[in-house]
Amino acid sequence: MSEGVSQPDRPVERDGEGRDLFSKFDDLIAMREGLLSTGQEDPFNLVMEKVLSPTRAICNGRDTILLGTYNYMGMTFDDDVIAAGKQALDDYGSGTTGSRVLNGTYSGHKAVEEALKEFYAMDHAMVFSTGYQANLGIISTIADKGDYIVLDIDSHASIWDGCKLGDAEVVPFKHNDIEAMDKRLGRIPEGAGKLVILEGVYSMLGDIAPLKEMVAVAKKHGAMVLVDEAHSMGFIGEHGRGVCEAAGVIDDCDFIIGTFSKSVGTVGGFCVSNHPKFEIMRLVCRPYVFTASLPPSVVATAATSIRKLMHGSNKRAHLWENSKRLHQGLTALGFELGTKEPQSAIVAVIMPDLERGAAMWEALLKEGLYVNLARPPATPANMTLLRCSLCAEHSAEEVETILGMFERAGKAVGII
Numbered sequence: 001m002s003e004g005v006s007q008p009d010r011p012v013e014r015d016g017e018g019r020d021l022f023s024k025f026d027d028l029i030a031m032r033e034g035l036l037s038t039g040q041e042d043p044f045n046l047v048m049e050k051v052l053s054p055t056r057a058i059c060n061g062r063d064t065i066l067l068g069t070y071n072y073m074g075m076t077f078d079d080d081v082i083a084a085g086k087q088a089l090d091d092y093g094s095g096t097t098g099s100r101v102l103n104g105t106y107s108g109h110k111a112v113e114e115a116l117k118e119f120y121a122m123d124h125a126m127v128f129s130t131g132y133q134a135n136l137g138i139i140s141t142i143a144d145k146g147d148y149i150v151l152d153i154d155s156h157a158s159i160w161d162g163c164k165l166g167d168a169e170v171v172p173f174k175h176n177d178i179e180a181m182d183k184r185l186g187r188i189p190e191g192a193g194k195l196v197i198l199e200g201v202y203s204m205l206g207d208i209a210p211l212k213e214m215v216a217v218a219k220k221h222g223a224m225v226l227v228d229e230a231h232s233m234g235f236i237g238e239h240g241r242g243v244c245e246a247a248g249v250i251d252d253c254d255f256i257i258g259t260f261s262k263s264v265g266t267v268g269g270f271c272v273s274n275h276p277k278f279e280i281m282r283l284v285c286r287p288y289v290f291t292a293s294l295p296p297s298v299v300a301t302a303a304t305s306i307r308k309l310m311h312g313s314n315k316r317a318h319l320w321e322n323s324k325r326l327h328q329g330l331t332a333l334g335f336e337l338g339t340k341e342p343q344s345a346i347v348a349v350i351m352p353d354l355e356r357g358a359a360m361w362e363a364l365l366k367e368g369l370y371v372n373l374a375r376p377p378a379t380p381a382n383m384t385l386l387r388c389s390l391c392a393e394h395s396a397e398e399v400e401t402i403l404g405m406f407e408r409a410g411k412a413v414g415i416i
């Protein structure tokens with residue numbers, strides 16, 4: 001090493017001993033210890049001791065309103081969904097113990113893929129073990145060496161990880177910036193394969209993408225389009241197909257990615273597509289092939305839930321009412337929110353810093369309200385957020401109770 005080049009601040013290697021590979025986490029460990037040493041309850045280690053309904057659980061021995069679960073449509077305790085899961089346990093056992101391409105495809109896996117095809121009115125549906133794996137699998141398989149991925153800088157971790165797993169060139173653009181996206185696409189060499197990746201709802205601030213304009217720009221450049229609708233499925237759009245449906249561009253989307261872990265109320269992920277060659281993905285997509293398929297009880301609950309969501313327009317309307325009221329009430333109390341208008345079922349409350357965010361989180365929990373504390377690197381622009389996600393099963397009275405809790409906690413912590 002030449003003189004004068006500064007060395008990274010690392011523990012010196014000792015004879016016969018390598019560097020402790022955990023040393024890269026030292027800053028995070030110190031930050032966490034600092035926070036907890038003040039007596040602050042750990043916001044990332046809460047235990048749900050008993051879950052009473054989609055909107056209530058016992059936490060620290062106390063009946064708590066759940067406002068941070070992504071359980072948008074409240075399907076987790078639906079009678080038909082639970083009955084389908086119990087029946088599948090009896091009929092097929094607890095797990096498949098195998099990959100979809102070997103012994104892990106049961107009639108339930110086919111049935112949930114049929115339900116998805118009907119839900120989206122699309123030709124193909126492929127179910128993965130999680131939404132994370134759906135992004136990992138589709139993105140890394142479809143965009144390969146010599147191809148380009150153009151994506152929003154605020155994309156979910158599973159999208160970034162999908163890019164990392166593949167071999168394509170990755171070109172991010174500023175969040176929701178149509179012009180920046182257009183420019184990046186314009187610089188891609190002629191003839192290269194292009195995949196644009198967008199999300200319907202961005203889960204940190206609860207804002208939506210201008211999909212009408214963005215999908216048009218992507219098509220102008222001859223790019224394929226993948227939209228992650230994890231936070232809009234079941235809720236946004238006339239049939240709950242997501243922001244693509246609401247924006248009228250669903251037929252121009254080549255791939256829609258979604259999850260069963262939010263509106264559907266269980267676990268699993270999927271991709272739907274109209275591409276005529278889509279089925280080949282089942283043989284070439286490693287996060288689909290090299291992992292065990294979902295348990296029969298899970299696919300049975302998912303299929304039942306998806307079919308019920310097709311007729312969920314009353315619930316969708318109530319969820320919009322809840323979202324609007326919470327947004328308006330928090331604004332009136334003086335909280336700073338992630339969006340000026342409610343755009344989804346996520347209402348993000350911006351905290352001045354992590355310490356006060358954590359204190360506010362704890363004050364709300366003591367009031368009997370659970371929300372998500374979100375911090376970097378999950379959040380954009382280094383923000384600390386209290387993320388509220390509403391449920392169609394929250395009553396109008398519960399939303400008023402929640403506002404009262406925010407008012408008392410906000411005043412106690414000095415946020416408002």
Ligand code: PMP
Binds near residue numbers: 135260267268
């Ligand atoms: N995409 C987005 C936008 C998400 O927010 C999430 C989960 N929070 C996922 C994908 C992954 O979904 P899953 O929980 O099914 O792995």
